Amino acid sequence: MGERPASNRATDFDVLIVGAGISGIGMAAHMREKIPDHSFAIVEQRENLGGTWDLFRYPGVRSDSDMHTLGFEFEPWKHEKSIADAPAILEYLDQIVDERDIRRHIRFGHKVISADWRGADARWQVTLETSDGERKLLTANWLYLGSGYYDYDEPYDPGFDFGDFTGQVIHPQFWPEDLDYAGKKVIVIGSGATAVTIVPSVARRAAKVTMLQRTPTWMFSRPAKDGFANFLRKILPEKTAYRITRWKNIKLQDIGFKRARTSPQKVGEFLHKKIRKIMGEDFDLEPFTPPYNPWDQRLCLVPDDDLFEAIKGGKADVVTGRIKAFEKGGVRLEDGSFLPADIVVTATGLKLAVAGKITLTVEGEPVDLAQRFYYKGCMFSNLPNLAVVFGYLNASWTLRADINSDYVCRVLAEMKASGSDVAVPVLPDSLDLEEDDIFDFSSGYIQRAKHIMPKNAVNYPWRLNQEYVIDRKRMRADPVDDGILSLRRRGANARETHERLEAAE
Template sequence: MLATAPDFDVLIVGAGISGIGMAAHMEMKSPNHSYAIVERRDNLGGTWDLFKYPGIRSDSDMHTLGFDFEPWRHEKTIADAPAIMDYLNQIVDERGIRQHIRYGHKVVSADFRDDEARWHVEMELNDGSTTRLTANFLYLGSGYYDYDEAYDPGFDFGEFDGQVVHPQFWPEDLDYAGKKVVVIGSGATAVTIVPSMAKKAAKVTMLQRTPTWMFARPAKDWVANTLRKVLPEKLAYRLTRWKNIKMQDFSFKLARNKPQKMKDTLHKNIEKALGPDFDRETFTPPYDPWDQRVCLVPDDDLFKAMKAGKADIVTGHIEKFEKGGVRLKSGDFLEADIVITATGLKLAVAGKIAISHNGEAVKFSDRFYYKGCMFSNLPNLAVVFGYLNASWTLRADINSDYVCRVLNHMRATGTDLATPVLTPTDEAAIEEDDIFDFSSGYIQRGKNIMPRNSIEYPWRLNQEYVIDRKRMADDPLLDGWLTFSRADARATGTKDTGEQLEAAE
């Protein structure tokens, strides 16, 4: 065994949903392993603490965006950021996690050294100084987008004399009462902001280059709230969670297999909210439902704002920004005191951390995903990249559970390296798949930096939670790909066989 122990068995990067979920799983399933969470910001919550724009809320139900181990107790299943923050704070306090969080620690680089079986992690502190921690295993709960930069479509604001705001960097003192607002974009952020700002603004216009598929649902789940009244809380939560998982899966597959039927259903719901004379073209994208994420409209809030004359949707292309508003190529002019550029996020891999292995830089676009959790030929590293067609936390839960299985196996067998090994011969035989079968702009812009994807398990980031959940929990760790070894064994040129490790387990 190694002469000196690392600072921690596991270092978790990020105190958002993914990082807190991993810590909670470790408390339950790997309690004898030490860990710390390092968070670049001064508060936990990740996305839910970063974004401050009006109305920020979940775009999926909290019975699946919530953790499998902690029931969602709020009456509304579509929750705002303060309610989600309450949920996360309750978990870190009740489960003894808060004492493990170190705020103001921005990870800039991490190098894994085989001979020591540990990561050397360099961090910048808020005061400009640097520090280092070592850990046997690194778990990245750093999200999927760039915290420092949003996507910049290259707008030239020219003579525009109003305020320009991007939702990712929302000024908390922005006064928009009685103002005319143009929100550029048609994704989930725009669909959230428009009805919320319409409550105070004189008029809010959502300017879309192309329409987005939208579906309305109540913010309260009457089934969930009924079950909570008649069943034990945890049982009611499990039943509601499974119902929603199956509904998500059914809706996604229906959209892919019978797109016209899904289009008709979505249009029917919009007609119910806006009336039979609604402009169908405004709500008919040039792609099928779930070729991009379908936007949630809770309690018809966007449609109600439109019916009240407080909001509208305009489809068009920007010619230029002028004094007092936006000129479209059609010649139409949209008056604006404030322009909100809800134009999307910028994808980032591994939190933009400079990852290296024995001093050699790791290029993730050269690596294959392993079980949507680890990477080919890279030891002791796991990440979370949530589902595109379901709630993020579903993947965070199964990845955390899987990594705890790996940690416990390493402890039981006296090994300190867990590596998904892919030989050049095996790699050459892999048939690759498109990692994201989605046409969303932020997905397409970031695909060049994403890891590689196979058409077959385990070398892929899959998009079917029900299948992933079963395989991650039930498939043997010793699958012929994931190799467990000792640092001293590598140093002497020997390794433990799978049979030896299995016997030790």
């Protein structure tokens, strides 16, 4: 199914989906099933689908959520391993776009630069740049941003001065395909999900891998295969087994997170007990004892104890300390110790981005999302016909992608039934909302980006919740016409909408 020549392709759509990763593909699949009479296109700046799962190429790259919840509600995960590597996830996404006839709607090599809302037409005028530098204009009634949460072009730079270090310096976001680390000494700086994935994978061929952390992270060991899921698949239809396993994992995740908030010491002891089971009762747990409670930051998943097996086998170790300088042949720490290295991997985190770094305007006036409140974790105050996906921090990303896609399909169906062109969550200036911390997480990448994040109110619906079970019920059961989301036609009513928008600014 090759692409048609660009000159013959449609330029106007009911919905323009930005990004062909999990969020964008999920929206397209929901539209195919629930509102097949609506037209859509997916624009993707890269040359392949998959988003995160195509971009990251570092050794061992895998999910840090189980695939029964990182998978979509409408497509069972059929692999034996529920903690999946990137190729298996890409295979899953490829199957979805092919079986649902979505691939021909994807335009690769199309990067969205800006989008301007025109009320008189009830359309977004979207400017794109193709991979060969050509500028294009597409229009759409709705803009659905599935562009992820981090900057694809630029990772977080902690400002290291590599001084006299003569070895290779690698960032996981731009891992070279031909990197040869066999028999070499490797230092991985960081203790998050990326570092915890890279260390045991590289340790299989490297001489030695050291995970150099400034602060320990809570680790959670679990099997890569879900025995319960695989048993159910043998005795029940695929979809039934998937639905049961998915709900089981959602509930366990929810219980675990809430227990960490109410009984952090007990949860910490439980996590340590699992480490001691593999490493022995006399194992020093200091490198795995953070100065914060479990789930103050996201837990790091260790499937099949792979990190601990690498440490046990002498192929890897974990060092806690601060870097004093990069010297010839390695890294000097502030305590004076020296760690030899041929390769340094800076797994120091991502740089968050909002709305895919797209310049958003309404009638030419700039939109600052940091001044808008979330509406149902999906839309923004006084911003028409635009939806976004920002997944859960305490659960799988796809859980939010699914409920947001389903909700927007409901809104679009209601708009069509009522002859409406515009849907806008109206927040009057007179309504003084009490603000809440958008993310009650201490992770560095979260804290660094709070100034660019949209606002969060204490009370629903003006917030981005972190409780999937409650969100799912509300998004499906609450009426679209809730007295806040204003549905209206363009033209005379559009002018009225714009006046209300201006009044609410």
